[in-house]
Amino acid sequence: MNLKPEIEACFAELKDIRQYLHSCPEVGLETVETVAFVKNKLDDFGISYENIGVNSLLAKVDGSEAGKTIAFRADMDALETTEETGLPYESKVVGRMHACGHDGHTTTMLAFARYLADHRNFKGTVLLLFQSGEEGFGGALKVIEDGLFEKYDIDSMFGLHNWPGYAENQIVIHHGACMASEDRFDLVIRGKSGHASVPHLCVEPFAAVADFIKGAQTIIPRKISAHDKAVISITQVHGGSAYNIIPDEVIVRGNVRTTADDVQDTIEESLGQLAKGIATTYGVEAEFTYNRKHPVLINSTPEPAIKAAARIVGEENVLTNELPAMGSEDYAFYMQKTKGCFAWIGNGKDSAVIHNSKYDFNDDIILVGATFFAEIFEEVMQQV
Amino acid sequence: MNLKPEIEACFAELKDIRQYLHSCPEVGLETVETVAFVKNKLDDFGISYENIGVNSLLAKVDGSEAGKTIAFRADMDALETTEETGLPYESKVVGRMHACGHDGHTTTMLAFARYLADHRNFKGTVLLLFQSGEEGFGGALKVIEDGLFEKYDIDSMFGLHNWPGYAENQIVIHHGACMASEDRFDLVIRGKSGHASVPHLCVEPFAAVADFIKGAQTIIPRKISAHDKAVISITQVHGGSAYNIIPDEVIVRGNVRTTADDVQDTIEESLGQLAKGIATTYGVEAEFTYNRKHPVLINSTPEPAIKAAARIVGEENVLTNELPAMGSEDYAFYMQKTKGCFAWIGNGKDSAVIHNSKYDFNDDIILVGATFFAEIFEEVMQQV
Missing domain, CATH: 3.30.70.360 (Alpha-Beta Plaits)
Structure with missing residues (x-):
């Protein structure tokens, strides 16, 4: 795989972040401590941010010159499930667990944020949305109601989800309907x-x-x-x-x-x-x-993501003809507001399924996901 | 109506008994205080008794000469209902109420017991069964399992229930199926x-x-x-x-x-x-x-009861062609063991329905019921 060396170099630290977040799951719109943790990291990277929605956070990286605005989204919330993995970094809270890998999505976005902080020679603005309440709590709607698309003229938006059953070097990107x-x-x-x-x-x-x-x-x-x-x-x-x-x-x-x-x-x-x-x-x-x-999650413009993915895992590992999932995803609301797409990154063929008490996010794919976002960014935003 | 004058003479006292029992409802097989109260009254009347089943009581009145044994049954248990009558003798226990008139049945049986105590010139034995747990608690089965029909060779058995919707001077006695x-x-x-x-x-x-x-x-x-x-x-x-x-x-x-x-x-x-x-x-x-x-409550031999009823309320007020009730009654188990019948005595045309929080037993029919039992006794047992 062609991973970004700058991202790969941070792997030990990224694993620590992911496993720390895993141990402190927060549910629904109550992602207070997770947001505080993310803010702290963004401060370290020198990236500005603003609160949005309910306990969601919008970070902003301006390029060296003016240009269009694109956005990336990671979700942060955990589930009301009691963890049964027995891992050293198992949830400290009985009845709460990162059983859908949003700990990994948050870490992936932080890895990408750090990369962006060091790569500001581009035209435009990149927004990084850390979202609460994806698991049926209306987190995306809260962000939209709080004016995301009024405050920013977002040209396109990208998101990802880890996906058990696919290998770590497989990326699934649908044309059209991606999730139900x-x-x-x-x-x-x-x-x-x-x-x-x-x-x-x-x-x-x-x-x-x-x-x-x-x-x-x-x-x-x-x-x-x-x-x-x-x-x-x-x-x-x-x-x-x-x-x-x-x-x-x-x-x-x-x-x-x-x-x-x-x-x-x-x-x-x-x-x-x-x-x-x-x-x-x-x-x-x-x-x-x-x-x-x-709503149905429709990938209106998957092409830049497909190109970006191919550069990382090779064309043969970018799967564009998979059946859509009958599960749903509140990222769908963003796709009603702007163009873009949502991709699945394999969490390993043997991974436990999401929402299962034995599930764990695969740390290796932090690197795949963050590189994927970086490649999309380079594909979509004019570099100077 | 041709009521027994000796029974009628006790009306004030019987009303007090009934209203006292109404105020202290006990549910299911837990009729401890009610049994104690009944024992006390039987002691006053000079009638012997034995415990049977679970918190049921079997009183026995021997005639002056030997002969067959017959039995009468009254149920004693209340319902888990909060009373809403606002009566001066309303239930003292929230969530418990004599909403099926078993307080009245118990009082009726006591009135009959007192009558019998003074009329012992007959051949045989009369058993008076005060039964717990009729309302779905298996009270009758407990009595049968405790050997009622082994201890006594019961020739026939009679019971009654007050019945809202019929007048106080109406007695319903079915041929065959009486209750479902x-x-x-x-x-x-x-x-x-x-x-x-x-x-x-x-x-x-x-x-x-x-x-x-x-x-x-x-x-x-x-x-x-x-x-x-x-x-x-x-x-x-x-x-x-x-x-x-x-x-x-x-x-x-x-x-x-x-x-x-x-x-x-x-x-x-x-x-x-x-x-x-x-x-x-x-x-x-x-x-x-x-x-x-x-089981189905079958009146196998209603004839003596029909004759007895006619002497009290007149033939025209003994209704023998009414439809059976689709409600059930654990007296049915006794009718699988011996012959006899079960009668309904009108609780008044305007009475609230049984099991309703506004229901009350009609004290007037204590006299009808006790006279009815006395007339059956005289019909069935040879007087000397």
């Missing part, structure tokens, strides 16, 4: 409670629940093209507390993934129609709420 | 958990849940004669704890009522077959448990 949309829905079915012996005096909710569950699974095969990708999963049903009482209310919850906006629209509309249908059939009230959590 | 069987079932559907985005890597439990719910409602219309009475109610479904995780396990619970043993058999078998069917269809494990809680 994620939507969550709630259906509250309200009938009329009563004794189990007299259902005719109640309005029974469970037949409606059953029809909704089965009806939901007709939407993809009947209303979505076989060429499209989508998943509807019922994930929760809760109702009733006694053997002999028909409950008033049953709650059904679920999850929708798609890789195209129009498919997402069709599913939202169809689930809503289904809810109305069961209400009519069974005389229940069916309150349906559809919450669009993450 | 109650069975409870649990279905644990076990699949394989996983992320909502990859259902093909999981074994999804909710489609099986939906099929079970709908399939259960085909059993009565398709496998049970239109002449039979039965109810299958799904009363609980619980599974899942996150929007984006398909759970391993979903629990479905429900309730079955019938008024005939063969119908009960068919439903148990059919639900079991349905569970096997969905397991085959969806590749889930379906652990089905069917718990026969109360």
Whole structure:
């Protein structure tokens, strides 16, 4: 691999940083100590920064001459998982763990920041976004709502995620859809409670629940093209507390993934129609709420990243025809605001899967990731 | 109404007893203080007794000559309900209430006991069973397991329940089925958990849940004669704890009522077959448990009670063609051991329904109930 020697030279220190961050995981929007740590490092590198969103941080490196602005993003938050790796730098907090490798992403961005601090002979500005709350806490939206795209005219933006199952020298970059949309829905079915012996005096909710569950699974095969990708999963049903009482209310919850906006629209509309249908059939009230959590992550301009990746791992190890993941990523919101892409860097073929209590970020790919960002920077920004 | 004057004469005292018991409700098999109270009264009346079952009490009145043994039963336990009547003798215990009138049944039996104590010129023995734990706590089974029918050769047995919706001068006595069987079932559907985005890597439990719910409602219309009475109610479904995780396990619970043993058999078998069917269809494990809680309450020999009732309220007020209740009653277990019947005495047309926080036992019917037992006693036992 063609790694940047200046980055490679810092490997011991970068490993220490990554493993330190691993031991002190912070969850959601509460990345206070992580931000303080990052600020301290940026101070060392002589890089300025500003707070943005909720406990996110935007560092800025101006080139020697004026020019366009590009941005890179790393996420910082951990998961509510109890670590079971037994590593010397295992999480010090029971019930919290860097099980998605954001400790590694943060370290990768710091490595790139240090590189940039020493390579300011370019035209324009590079923004480095350290983001909180990626794991379902709306961290990206907080950053956007705080005016990232109003304060800066961002030409393009790049991000990465470590990816178990691919080798350390493989980089996956999709054309178009890279990760799925994620939507969550709630259906509250309200009938009329009563004794189990007299259902005719109640309005029974469970037949409606059953029809909704089965009806939901007709939407993809009947209303979505076989060429499209989508998943509807019922994930929760809760109702009733006694053997002999028909409950008033049953709650059904679920999850929708798609890789195209129009498919997402069709599913939202169809689930809503289904809810109305069961209400009519069974005389229940069916309150349906559809919450669009993450949009489809679309790589609109992956080309500079593909070129950059090829220089590091060779063309044969840049995989551009992989299937998109049906998992979601709040980086998708940035891709609705500017062009750019999101890449996956192999975390090792034998790596535990992300969100698993035995998972660990592969320190070797700090070098791959930071070099990748540096190569994109050199590809996109005019050097002087 | 032709009430026994000796019983009527005690009305003020009986009301006090009933209202005192109302204020001190005890739940399930824990009827310790109620039993102590009853023992005290029986001591006053000069009636002997023995403990039986769990906190149940069996009083015995021997006639002046030898003869057959008959039994009467009253239940004593209250419900886990917070009373909202605002009565001066309201429950002193938050979360406990005599919402089914067992305070009245106990008082009625005491009134009858006192009557018997003064009318011993008969052949045989009368047993008075004060029973705990009728409300789903297996009180009757505890009494039977403790040897009631081994210790005593009981020729026949009689019981009563107050019944809101009928007038105080109406007595309902069924030929045959009087109250339904109650069975409870649990279905644990076990699949394989996983992320909502990859259902093909999981074994999804909710489609099986939906099929079970709908399939259960085909059993009565398709496998049970239109002449039979039965109810299958799904009363609980619980599974899942996150929007984006398909759970391993979903629990479905429900309730079955019938008024005939063969119908009960068919439903148990059919639900079991349905569970096997969905397991085959969806590749889930379906652990089905069917718990026969109360059998059908069959009045095998209602005739003496019908005659006795007619002497009190007149033939026109003895209703023998009413539909059986789909509620259940653990008195049904006694009717599997001996002949006899169970009667309903009107608690007033405007009475709140039983198990309601505004319900109260109608004190007037202590006199009807105690006279009814006295008339049955005189009908069945040879007087000397």
